[in-house]
Amino acid sequence: MPVRNQSSPSAVPALECRGLSKAYGASRIVLAGLDFTLARGEFVAVMGDSGVGKSTLLNLIAGLDRADSGDVLIDGEPINGLDDDAATRLRRQKLGFVFQAFHVLPHLTLAQNVALPLLLNDLPLGQAAEMLAAVGLAGRDADLPRQLSGGELQRVAIARALVHRPRLILADEPTGNLDPDTAHDVLTLFRAQARSNHAATMMVTHSEAAAAFADRVLVLRGGHLHAGTLSAQHSTAAPQASPHA
Numbered sequence: 001m002p003v004r005n006q007s008s009p010s011a012v013p014a015l016e017c018r019g020l021s022k023a024y025g026a027s028r029i030v031l032a033g034l035d036f037t038l039a040r041g042e043f044v045a046v047m048g049d050s051g052v053g054k055s056t057l058l059n060l061i062a063g064l065d066r067a068d069s070g071d072v073l074i075d076g077e078p079i080n081g082l083d084d085d086a087a088t089r090l091r092r093q094k095l096g097f098v099f100q101a102f103h104v105l106p107h108l109t110l111a112q113n114v115a116l117p118l119l120l121n122d123l124p125l126g127q128a129a130e131m132l133a134a135v136g137l138a139g140r141d142a143d144l145p146r147q148l149s150g151g152e153l154q155r156v157a158i159a160r161a162l163v164h165r166p167r168l169i170l171a172d173e174p175t176g177n178l179d180p181d182t183a184h185d186v187l188t189l190f191r192a193q194a195r196s197n198h199a200a201t202m203m204v205t206h207s208e209a210a211a212a213f214a215d216r217v218l219v220l221r222g223g224h225l226h227a228g229t230l231s232a233q234h235s236t237a238a239p240q241a242s243p244h245a
């Protein structure tokens, strides 16, 4: 029987940030040597004042922007040691990104939008229809984005972020454009789908109601992430499931 040790895959975090620093000019220090670890399957919410650097942090993790110093490891692999091609490949395979403004391509059908990550990863395209059904949009494959409501569009964006079963999902204010009831429905679905895929999720939000869906709430302040708490009204709003359930 093989001996399990610390090299077992489950011991490798989905995401690790080590000493991540980013400044815009000499006076605008956004991240100040930030350290952070996200376990596999864990769902964290990141809150913080406007302009504090939440989107910058997600962009650095996603490789859409470069840190001044520090390391980002996705699934144990340091992204800053990779050349551009290798970093792009890693992002395609291991990352799903949900944006506030959906970023659904207007001239592609819903099925084509959701199939994009499959196409880029040489995976069977049939999973796109399954994923659309999983987010409650069965039979809408041939519709165009303009035929959808905001909540439906965000569900398409979630389907696209999850369809290739990424290890890590980054979501930047995914319910920022939705009314509270729709936001609740979208987050319920988002969390359930992320869990069934065993994906780790980092969600930036200004909404305590949205943050209540997370296993852990963090606040970005002074260039570091701190443990945060929700007000009493929201701290019991959502059932707290085990991150590894």
Ligand SMILES: Nc1ncnc2c1ncn2[C@@H]1O[C@H](COP(=O)(O)OP(=O)(O)OP(=O)(O)O)[C@@H](O)[C@H]1O
Pocket: 024, 028, 030, 048, 049, 050, 051, 052, 053, 054, 055, 056, 057
């Ligand atoms: N390309 C850039 N050049 C210069 N400054 C920038 C650039 N991108 C972001 N900043 C600055 O970095 C800081 C952090 O911006 P960021 O977008 O990460 O904030 P945020 O926490 O996501 O805010 P919000 O909650 O409003 O979305 C801001 O002061 C912003 O002006």
Ligand SMILES: [Mg+2]
Pocket: 054, 055, 056, 172
């Ligand atoms: Mg932002």
